[in-house]
Amino acid sequence: MITMKDIIKEGHPTLRLTAEELPIPVSPEVKQLGKDMLTFLINSQDPELAEKYQLRAGVGLAAPQVNQSIRMIAVHIPGIEEGIDEPILSTVMINPKIVSHSVQNACLAEGEGCLSVDRDVPGYVPRHSRVTVTYYDLEGNKHKKRLKNYPAIVVQHEIDHINGIMFYDHINEESPYYLEEGMDVIS
Ligand SMILES: CNC(=O)c1cccc(C)c1Nc1nc(N2CCN(c3ccccc3Cl)CC2)nc(N2CSC[C@H]2C(=O)NC)n1
Numbered sequence: 001m002i003t004m005k006d007i008i009k010e011g012h013p014t015l016r017l018t019a020e021e022l023p024i025p026v027s028p029e030v031k032q033l034g035k036d037m038l039t040f041l042i043n044s045q046d047p048e049l050a051e052k053y054q055l056r057a058g059v060g061l062a063a064p065q066v067n068q069s070i071r072m073i074a075v076h077i078p079g080i081e082e083g084i085d086e087p088i089l090s091t092v093m094i095n096p097k098i099v100s101h102s103v104q105n106a107c108l109a110e111g112e113g114c115l116s117v118d119r120d121v122p123g124y125v126p127r128h129s130r131v132t133v134t135y136y137d138l139e140g141n142k143h144k145k146r147l148k149n150y151p152a153i154v155v156q157h158e159i160d161h162i163n164g165i166m167f168y169d170h171i172n173e174e175s176p177y178y179l180e181e182g183m184d185v186i187s
């Protein structure tokens with residue numbers, strides 16, 4: 001199982017590479033890694049398992065973060081209401097591609113965190129408010145999904161990782177909480 005020791009931290013060169021496209025269908029090894037990445041996210045959100053294995057909670061993880069420079073991400077975004085087991089989005093995306101996006105931007109009101117960044121980096125991270133993403137799943141099926149708000153932010157954060165981009169690259173250095181015209185602030 002993936003634990004925090006498997007997650008590389010900022011400064012590791014792999015996090016700044018553009019990851020390689022994967023041939024479809026993916027190999028059994030890549031398939032297993034995808035499943036392990038999704039399981040990590042689910043475990044990290046479980047209070048007992050997170051405590052037992054000292055996992056930091058996340059809703060997204062990209063393969064470069066476990067030192068595999070390939071274009072694969074996992075997202076597991078729980079339903080907001082307590083006890084609603086149905087997650088909003090739970091999937092592994094292979095060769096994810098943003099094929100269209102809104103003109104409007106959005107950011108998380110509380111800023112962003114990253115499992116590869118062991119420090120608080122304050123500031124708004126401007127992203128597309130809505131995105132249309134295509135990707136392949138672990139079985140080799142092609143999908144096209146329209147996402148908005150939190151799920152859109154998470155998927156863009158993870159796609160950044162396979163392009164060697166860290167969330168703080170987007171923060172306005174002079175004024176971290178600068179709000180662009182029409183920016184939607186998501187809380
Ligand atoms: C600096 N301020 C902040 O971090 C920040 C501060 C407050 C609020 C938000 C909303 C912030 N921002 C932020 N919070 C998250 N989590 C909220 C807690 N949650 C979680 C925690 C425990 C159990 C289950 C779960 Cl679900 C896990 C996910 N995740 C991300 N990101 C950025 S996009 C990828 C995603 C990611 O998985 N990062 C590791 N950002």
Ligand code: NI
Pocket residue numbers: 113114115116157161
């Ligand atoms: Ni990250």
